Amino acid sequence: xxxxxxxxxxxxxxxxxxxxxxxxxxxxxxxxxxxxxxxxxxxxxxxxxxxxxxxxxxxxxxxxxxxxxxxxxxxxxxxxxxxxxxxxxxxxxxxxxxxxxxxxxxxxxxxxxxxxxxxxxxxxxxxxxxxxxxxxxxxxxxxxxxxxxxxxxxxxxxxxxxxxxxxxxxxxxxxxxxxxxxxxxxxxxxxxxxxxxxxxxxxxxxxxxxxxxxxxxxxxxxxxxxxxx
Amino acid sequence: xxxxxxxxxxxxxxxxxxxxxxxxxxxxxxxxxxxxxxxxxxxxxxxxxxxxxxxxxxxxxxxxxxxxxxxxxxxxxxxxxxxxxxxxxxxxxxxxxxxxxxxxxxxxxxxxxxxxxxxxxxxxxxxxxxxxxxxxxxxxxxxxxxxxxxxxxxxxxxxxxxxxxxxxxxxxxxxxxxxxxxxxxxxxxxxxxxxxxxxxxxxxxxxxxxxxxxxxxxxxxxxxxxxxxxxxxxxxxxxxxxxxxxxxxxxxxxxxxxx
Numbered sequence: 427x428x429x430x431x432x433x434x435x436x437x438x439x440x441x442x443x444x445x446x447x448x449x450x451x452x453x454x455x456x457x458x459x460x461x462x463x464x465x466x467x468x469x470x471x472x473x474x475x476x477x478x479x480x481x482x483x484x485x486x487x488x489x490x491x492x493x494x495x496x497x498x499x500x501x502x503x504x505x506x507x508x509x510x511x512x513x514x515x516x517x518x519x520x521x522x523x524x525x526x527x528x529x530x531x532x533x534x535x536x537x538x539x540x541x542x543x544x545x546x547x548x549x550x551x552x553x554x555x556x557x558x559x560x561x562x563x564x565x566x567x568x569x570x571x572x573x574x575x576x577x578x579x580x581x582x583x584x585x586x587x588x589x590x591x592x593x594x595x596x597x598x599x600x601x602x603x604x605x606x607x608x609x610x611x612x613x614x615x616x617x618x619x620x621x622x623x624x625x626x627x628x629x630x631x632x633x634x635x636x637x638x639x640x641x642x643x644x645x646x647x648x649x650x651x652x653x654x655x
Numbered sequence: 656x657x658x659x660x661x662x663x664x665x666x667x668x669x670x671x672x673x674x675x676x677x678x679x680x681x682x683x684x685x686x687x688x689x690x691x692x693x694x695x696x697x698x699x700x701x702x703x704x705x706x707x708x709x710x711x712x713x714x715x716x717x718x719x720x721x722x723x724x725x726x727x728x729x730x731x732x733x734x735x736x737x738x739x740x741x742x743x744x745x746x747x748x749x750x751x752x753x754x755x756x757x758x759x760x761x762x763x764x765x766x767x768x769x770x771x772x773x774x775x776x777x778x779x780x781x782x783x784x785x786x787x788x789x790x791x792x793x794x795x796x797x798x799x800x801x802x803x804x805x806x807x808x809x810x811x812x813x814x815x816x817x818x819x820x821x822x823x824x825x826x827x828x829x830x831x832x833x834x835x836x837x838x839x840x841x842x843x844x845x846x847x848x849x850x851x852x853x854x855x856x857x858x859x860x861x862x863x864x865x866x867x868x869x870x871x872x873x874x875x876x877x878x879x880x881x882x883x884x885x886x887x888x889x890x891x892x893x894x895x896x897x898x899x900x901x902x903x904x905x906x907x908x909x910x911x912x913x914x
Contacts, residue, residue, distance in 0.1 A: 481775075484747050486747075492723075
């Protein structure tokens with residue numbers, strides 16, 4: 427019993443915390459007020475129901491399994507005007523944030539959809555545009571100075587990790603290409619391709635010449651046979 | 656038919672009712688139950704968390720997930736106490752919907768009202784002091800009725816269920832979340848030990864009221880088991896009835912529809 431309820435409770439708490447911390451959540455939630463988005467996660471074979479109001483998002487699980495397939499217009503899962511249903515892979519969930527990808531996802535069959543597309547676009551916009559100022563949020567708990575210190579240290583740490591990772595990737599690439607040649611540089615691949623192309627051209631020319639010689643030989647043979655008869 | 660079933664079906668005719676393990680005059684039970692809840696109202700939420708180790712939140716969330724409530728619908732949270740379910744339903748039905756938080760006990764209702772107001776839940780929630788046996792609402796009015804941990808305190812359960820059936824819209828559903836009978840003997844023994852020895856002590860320690868919590872434990876034992884309650888729902892007209900045991904049957908969620 428508890429697993430879906432734990433998931434929906436944790437999700438609801440997390441999402442609403444993020445809304446609280448975001449400076450622009452009110453404006454983003456307004457168009458979604460009184461609307462519902464049902465998201466069916468294909469791998470989990472279960473749907474989560476997001477009900478929006480102007481300040482809060484309620485998340486509940488679909489205990490009756492009403493939304494496991496495209497909603498039936500005449501059945502209990504029939505959608506109201508203010509509802510939409512989406513079926514999507516867990517691994518494509520982050521793509522929901524990209525509003526311009528929506529039609530592409532639907533066309534490529536990665537997203538099954540029914541209902542009001544405006545709701546889905548609103549949800550996408552909400553999660554894409556949420557603006558959370560981490561420093562501002564932290565200052566309420568630990569004070570301005572500590573929040574600033576933590577934030578700037580965090581930024582430095584992230585930058586430093588990024589730099590180290592890029593150095594590491596260059597070192598590994600060099601090692602793989604030069605010291606332990608288990609890979610090749612692009613220029614070597616291009617040279618190799620050029621050599622193969624040249625060889626293919628030589629071969630084609632040689633083949634054409636052979637064919638020509640064959641034809642000439644056949645003609646000569648025919649002429650000889652004609653004289654002897 | 657089991658003894659318990661006989662006892663329940665004869666609720667209407669007998670002049671006495673169960674108040675925990677004791678038999679009391681039917682007319683007095685409501686007042687006695689009211690006294691218990693006047694006494695525990697202030698600490699009700701704290702005690703719920705303590706007694707259930709917070710699991711009651713998942714029981715209630717499961718109930719909400721089973722409600723199928725949608726925007727614009729009308730919900731009656733009966734014996735709604737401190738408004739846990741009503742708060743959630745209020746957000747789900749939105750401004751075009753309506754939630755009625757009803758409780759027979761004004762102390763509980765006041766605590767619930769204050770809690771919801773403090774959470775900023777206003778506009779679509781109404782508070783009504785009402786007896787579940789005689790609901791003051793028109794016929795076919797609500798899309799959903801929930802009664803969580805309240806039915807066992809009602810004097811005449813069949814009458815209350817019939818009253819709920821009356822105010823439900825055709826197609827509407829009733830959800831009864833209530834303590835029930837543990838599904839295994841071992842769990843039953845542990846549960847008994849907990850509720851008759853530990854629970855009154857926690858009640859004494861936190862709410863300084865061991866007697867009220869002893870009543871709560873006794874009333875749970877006297878409440879109809881899963882099958883009996885389902886039968887009672889059928890008897891008053893509910894269809895497609897079913898129940899789902901939670902936490903090994905310590906609690907059960909009963910569901911029934913009016914068609």
